[in-house]
Amino acid sequence: MRDYSASPVEMVASLWQNRELITASAKREVLGRYRGSVMGILWSFFNPLFMLAVYTFVFSEIFKARWNAASESKTEFALVLFAGLIVFNLFAECVNRAPSLILSNVNYVKKVVFPLEVLPWITLASALFHCAVSFAVWVIAYVVLYGTPHLTMMYVPFVIFPFIFLVMGLSWGLASLGVYLRDVSQVIGIVTTVLMFLSPIFYPATALPESYRGWLYLNPLTPIIEQTRDALYWGRSPDFMVLLIYWLVGALVSWIGFAWFQKTRKGFSDVL
Structure with a gap:
């Protein structure tokens, strides 16, 4: 039986060697999601736009929610909330689909010579597309409501990148x-729902008592949500020390996940 390399070099090499397959498969997956609908891929734009409009109305007009007591803005809460949801949705889309990736592609395991390790990359690429569309909707809303975005917005890719390693692992x-x-x-469906409410998406971390705040920062979503929100809305530069630590942790988790996948994939065909 073939042995599969679990080295970090193989992890990167597989991505590079199969980049065209990943791109084509992700494109097919995105287009397939909207195939048959009248507006087609335009739904990927209208869905987050509609959700942002709903959040703005519900939280600003019905609940009269404000992110902090000093703010009088009716739309601030919706934009801050939506920025956090962009990060969470990227995480949830990949992690929720991960357990069924092999099970839903049995033919790739038994009948076709296929690099199974790229399946999570395909899911991630599709999720990143929807993440980018949501990000564009957020920027458009900010421009309409407040004007020119902060230059710190350019830091967002650097904040998200180490998060991608964690998600892949x-x-x-x-x-x-x-x-x-x-x-x-x-x-995992239950865990991601719990994580959504245990992440500072609907509330700032400072809303928790200090005795509980430390536990909130054990949540791997917390630093990325806060750093993304800082760069997008508050105009603050990221905490580069936090990002460095996240890079190291994300790279380690990514390699451990890849190594586990490579070591256990030999038994897939027997189980399926």
Whole structure:
């Protein structure tokens, strides 16, 4: 039986060697999601636009929500909330789909010589497309409501990039685990819902008592949500020390997930 390399070099090499396959597959996946609809891919733009409009109305007009007591802005809460949701949705789309990636592509395991390790990359590429569209909607809304965005917005890709490594590590690990434990997909659905409410999306971290605030920062989504929000809305530069630590942790998690996937993939065909 073939041995699959689990080295970090192989992880990067696989991405580079299969970049055209990943791009084509992600494009097909995105287009396939809207195939048959009247507006087609335009729905990828209208969906986040509609959700932003709903958040703005509900939180500013119905709940009279303000991100901080000193603010009188009716739209601030919706934009700050939506910035956090952009990060969370990227995470949730990849992680929720990961446990079923191999199970839904059995032909790739049994009948076709296919680089199975690229399946999480394809999901990520599709999720990044929707993330980019949501980001564009956010920027347009900011321009309409407030004018020229902050230059710190240019830091967002540098904030998201280490987050991608973390997401990929979890996706590889869950994709493999989902083959052997079919209950994983159900558990992950619950976990991501819990994480959404345990992340500073609907509230600032400062809203929690200091005794609980430390636990909030153990959530891997918290620093990325706050750094993204700072760069987008508040006009603050990222905390580069936090990002450096996240780079190191994300790279480690990514390699561990890839190594686990490579070591366990030999048994996929037997289980399926």
